[in-house]
Amino acid sequence: xxxxxxxxxxxxxxxxxxxxxxxxxxxxxxxxxxxxxxxxxxxxxxxxxxxxxxxxxxxxxxxxxxxxxxxxxxxxxxxxxxxxxxxxxxxxxxxxxxxxxxxxxxxxxxxxxxxxxxxxxxxxxxxxxxxxxxxxxxxxxxxxxxxxxxxxxxxxxxxxxxxxxxxxxxxxxxxxxxxxxxxxxxxxxxxxxxxxxxxxxxxxxxxxxxxxxxxxxxxxxxxxxxxxxxxxxxxxxxxxxxxxxxxxxxxxxxxxxxxxxxxxxxxxxxxxxxxxxxxxxxxxxxxxxxxxxxxxxxxxxxxxxxxxxxxxxxxxxxxxxxxxxxxxxxxxxxxxxxxxxxxxxxxxxxxxxxxxxxxxxxxxxxxxxxxxxxxxxxxxxxxxxxxxxxxxxxxxxxxxxxxxxxxxxxxxxxxxxxxxxxxxxxxxxxxxxxxxxxxxxxxxxxxx
Amino acid sequence: xxxxxxxxxxxxxxxxxxxxxxxxxxxxxxxxxxxxxxxxxxxxxxxxxxxxxxxxxxxxxxxxxxxxxxxxxxxxxxxxxxxxxxxxxxxxxxxxxxxxxxxxxxxxxxxxxxxxxxxxxxxxxxxxxxxxxxxxxxxxxxxxxxxxxxxxxxxxxxxxxxxxxxxxxxxxxxxxxxxxxxxxxxxxxxxxxxxxxxxxxxxxxxxxxxxxxxxxxxxxxxxxxxxxxxxxxxxxxxxxxxxxxxxxxxxxxxxxxxxxxxxxxxxxxxxxxxxxxxxxxxxxxxxxxxxxxxxxxxxxxxxxxxxxxxxxxxxxxxxxxxxxxxxxxxxxxxxxxxxxxxxxxxxxxxxxxxxxxxxxxxxxxxxxxxxxxxxxxxxxxxxxxxxxxxxxxxxxxxxxxxxxxxxxxxxxxxxxxxxxxxxxxxxxxxxxxxxxxxxxxxxxxxxx
Numbered sequence: 001x002x003x004x005x006x007x008x009x010x011x012x013x014x015x016x017x018x019x020x021x022x023x024x025x026x027x028x029x030x031x032x033x034x035x036x037x038x039x040x041x042x043x044x045x046x047x048x049x050x051x052x053x054x055x056x057x058x059x060x061x062x063x064x065x066x067x068x069x070x071x072x073x074x075x076x077x078x079x080x081x082x083x084x085x086x087x088x089x090x091x092x093x094x095x096x097x098x099x100x101x102x103x104x105x106x107x108x109x110x111x112x113x114x115x116x117x118x119x120x121x122x123x124x125x126x127x128x129x130x131x132x133x134x135x136x137x138x139x140x141x142x143x144x145x146x147x148x149x150x151x152x153x154x155x156x157x158x159x160x161x162x163x164x165x166x167x168x169x170x171x172x173x174x175x176x177x178x179x180x181x182x183x184x185x186x187x188x189x190x191x192x193x194x195x196x197x198x199x200x201x202x203x204x205x206x207x208x209x210x211x212x213x214x215x216x217x218x219x220x221x222x223x224x225x226x227x228x229x230x231x232x233x234x235x236x237x238x239x240x241x242x243x244x245x246x247x248x249x250x251x252x253x254x255x256x257x258x259x260x261x262x263x264x265x266x267x268x269x270x271x272x273x274x275x276x277x278x279x280x281x282x283x284x285x286x287x288x289x290x291x292x293x294x295x296x297x298x299x300x301x302x303x304x305x306x307x308x309x310x311x312x313x314x315x316x317x318x319x320x321x322x323x324x325x326x327x328x329x330x331x332x333x334x335x336x337x338x339x340x341x342x343x344x345x346x347x348x349x350x351x352x353x354x355x356x357x358x359x360x361x362x363x364x365x366x367x368x369x370x371x372x373x374x375x376x377x378x379x380x381x382x383x384x385x386x387x388x389x390x391x392x393x394x395x396x397x398x399x400x401x402x403x404x405x406x407x408x409x410x411x412x413x414x415x416x417x418x419x420x421x422x423x424x425x426x427x428x429x430x431x432x433x434x435x436x437x438x439x440x441x442x443x444x445x446x447x448x
Numbered sequence: 449x450x451x452x453x454x455x456x457x458x459x460x461x462x463x464x465x466x467x468x469x470x471x472x473x474x475x476x477x478x479x480x481x482x483x484x485x486x487x488x489x490x491x492x493x494x495x496x497x498x499x500x501x502x503x504x505x506x507x508x509x510x511x512x513x514x515x516x517x518x519x520x521x522x523x524x525x526x527x528x529x530x531x532x533x534x535x536x537x538x539x540x541x542x543x544x545x546x547x548x549x550x551x552x553x554x555x556x557x558x559x560x561x562x563x564x565x566x567x568x569x570x571x572x573x574x575x576x577x578x579x580x581x582x583x584x585x586x587x588x589x590x591x592x593x594x595x596x597x598x599x600x601x602x603x604x605x606x607x608x609x610x611x612x613x614x615x616x617x618x619x620x621x622x623x624x625x626x627x628x629x630x631x632x633x634x635x636x637x638x639x640x641x642x643x644x645x646x647x648x649x650x651x652x653x654x655x656x657x658x659x660x661x662x663x664x665x666x667x668x669x670x671x672x673x674x675x676x677x678x679x680x681x682x683x684x685x686x687x688x689x690x691x692x693x694x695x696x697x698x699x700x701x702x703x704x705x706x707x708x709x710x711x712x713x714x715x716x717x718x719x720x721x722x723x724x725x726x727x728x729x730x731x732x733x734x735x736x737x738x739x740x741x742x743x744x745x746x747x748x749x750x751x752x753x754x755x756x757x758x759x760x761x762x763x764x765x766x767x768x769x770x771x772x773x774x775x776x777x778x779x780x781x782x783x784x785x786x787x788x789x790x791x792x793x794x795x796x797x798x799x800x801x802x803x804x805x806x807x808x809x810x811x812x813x814x815x816x817x818x819x820x821x822x823x824x825x826x827x828x829x830x831x832x833x834x835x836x837x838x839x840x841x842x843x844x845x846x847x848x849x850x851x852x853x854x855x856x857x858x859x860x861x862x863x864x865x866x867x868x869x870x871x872x873x874x875x876x877x878x879x880x881x882x883x884x885x886x887x888x889x890x891x892x893x894x895x896x
């Protein structure tokens with residue numbers, strides 16, 4: 001009898017699970033249960049639709065219905081899970097028309113994702129307070145932009161800043177409010193953040209750091225935001241304040257949560273319950289570098305975990321090596337990226353890190369169009385192993401982050417990186433790769 | 449008494465030596481002897497000046513005279529070395545005005561570089577047969593382009609192809625002749641080369657592979673080139689057929705050459721003669737991966753070796769870790785790059801390599817401006833260690849090559865690379881990094 005694989009959630013993680021499972025077992029009966037109307041679309045693309053760089057939300061649908069057919073996947077959209085019996089290995093589902101039915105499984109994968117987290121600040125439920133996680137959110141945001149005169153972005157992470165850029169492109173200069181002392185605090189140290197903040201401010205956008213939102217003002221609709229006693233007028237407010245894992249179903253069926261309150265999995269993405277796997281925004285991850293457990297709710301992490309979970313759920317063998325949190329974005333004319341630990345994070349872990357910083361150009365200095373680049377490398381001081389990097393440049397950041405990520409994975413030292421065999425041609429790089437120079441600066445500090 | 453350091457050659461290698469030596473020893477008396485009029489300029493930029501992308505040759509001068517002053521370097525241009533007495537540690541030099549003098553040294557660095565190699569094919573000395581190595585060559589080439597009607601490029605390496613593109617930009621469609629069976633044979637396998645060749649041919653440029661030039665025709669000036677019995681009309685011919693190390697001085701003073709007939713050095717860039725170092729295009733290099741000795745006459749290799757040689761010549765300690773030959777170029781709308789071994793080269797070394805190939809996009813498929821990318825990863829089949837890559841794309845090749853180069857340096861396997869923690873945002877990458885997917889394709893072959 002063919003193996004019955006059921007996947008709950010059809011977004012990046014769930015669809016990735018289905019794809020890997022199908023490649024592992026050509027005969028399996030694979031069912032995907034999705035409560036939304038649309039299956040997998042790229043959430044990461046939402047701010048770029050709002051900015052007008054992508055013409056319409058429909059373009060974000062990365063797995064069209066035809067793909068599910070081609071892969072012989074049984075996709076049930078607008079369907080909710082009522083309950084799961086892990087002893088009987090059966091799932092009670094309810095379809096859009098209200099009909100309930102029972103679905104047996106041999107292996108089950110929870111890819112239930114996450115939802116926007118709106119902090120319970122006074123007035124958070126007023127009209128005009130928005131999140132940006134789903135296409136529905138995007139449509140609502142776009143509609144609101146048409147009439148809005150003043151906007152506030154709460155939270156200066158990548159999504160907050162990307163959406164600030166989208167507002168700017170729509171002739172609305174938002175005010176950005178970040179509670180922590182600098183922007184992008186999970187990926188940047190203050191020195192790097194200050195450079196990015198300056199770039200944003202050059203576009204006429206005000207950034208307030210180190211201050212929280214005390215209240216959202218207005219009757220039923222937002223009229224302003226109170227920050228450190230002062231009132232900022234606004235008729236739309238984006239709460240870009242992170243996400244929380246969807247774990248209700250997991251808890252209901254007895255799946256163990258970890259220290260982060262997200263689903264706990266082992267390196268094969270298996271939960272504590274036999275034949276139940278999980279992956280994506282609803283699970284916690286182990287950091288490759290520190291061994292610590294934390295959250296890494298990135299699309300790239302989701303698809304990588306999904307491939308492992310899908311392979312295992314279909315009878316194959318695959319392990320997930322952990323995360324480094326490599327991430328990148330682009331807005332206001334700069335590309336920014338980071339991986340591993342910041343100097344601040346490493347210091348808090350007691351690592352006494354050293355760092356090397358260099359500013360250079362992305363092409364030969366004499367080549368037209370050469371853009372500024374700043375690289376910061378962070379290392380531990382005994383063996384000089386690289387533990388992180390932060391890059392801000394006019395172009396070509398993504399693959400530099402990937403290079404450092406690979407270096408961290410393979411315990412590369414700043415001594416090795418300073419002498420790495422990098423390539424160059426005048427239109428595409430400087431003779432001395434800035435990353436190698438940053439490593440050299442770090443080496444110089446160690447030898448001082 | 450301050451240390452006396454003498455450097456012969458003031459180009460990328462020589463000036464790099466001087467810079468590193470000055471940083472190591474603030475008090476040293478550093479003299480650089482250069483026979484050309486211009487000190488360090490970027491040879492790699494010459495084709496891009498010819499293409500009109502860089503406005504003038506003067507822009508290529510990367511170390512202006514002011515830099516030598518600032519670094520307190522005694523620069524002697526238009527000066528030749530008459531003889532070197534390694535027992536007395538003194539150098540007889542002759543300046544532009546014909547005056548001879550003697551220069552003592554404590555340490556000496558030979559950075560004598562290389563010169564164009566013109567194969568002794570019949571008619572090679574006719575007017576209109578050109579090389580492209582110096583600014584003088586560039587000026588001559590540019591002048592010739594003004595009147596030329598038909599051009600032939602002999603040798604389809606990066607410089608040959610970059611110059612073909614320059615001719616194309618000047619409305620002269622050259623015919624490219626490569627003796628070996630495919631273009632860029634030292635960095636690409638045939639499958640990769642065919643893709644690049646097609647890109648070039650799409651621009652209306654004919655590429656002839658597997659055939660050598662038999663004769664250069666014409667009276668005193670070139671009128672054509674004979675290839676496999678056929679005559680190709682041409683009034684200018686670029687011989688892009690490689691370079692040969694300048695070793696005359698080294699031989700004269702008793703410096704040992706290696707199996708490649710270039711100068712033999714150890715990992716500190718020291719020659720067999722006490723206190724005499726060498727670096728750049730005149731030395732041979734050890735491959736990091738194979739341990740084999742060969743030539744790696746790249747600007748990036750020269751500056752890396754120069755830093756090591758300069759540090760050691762000034763009393764510091766630095767070792768050169770070897771080369772992988774990472775290189776990149778861009779022309780005819782594609783960026784191309786490679787590092788390590790090709791499948792062909794690895795096969796000849798008996799490694800029985802496997803490879804993985806993937807074609808994808810450089811941005812999210814739905815993001816405007818996404819360009820094609822093709823990645824080929826080569827690995828050895830026992831541990832799956834990466835031994836090379838070849839990348840052709842519309843953009844973002846350079847740093848991918850650097851990532852793989854770092855991976856090879858750190859013995860990364862295709863298993864690890866397939867699950868590397870890469871980063872993504874819709875405007876700058878696909879969710880699945882193409883390099884990781886290529887590694888996965890190679891893994892699939894190993895497991896078949």
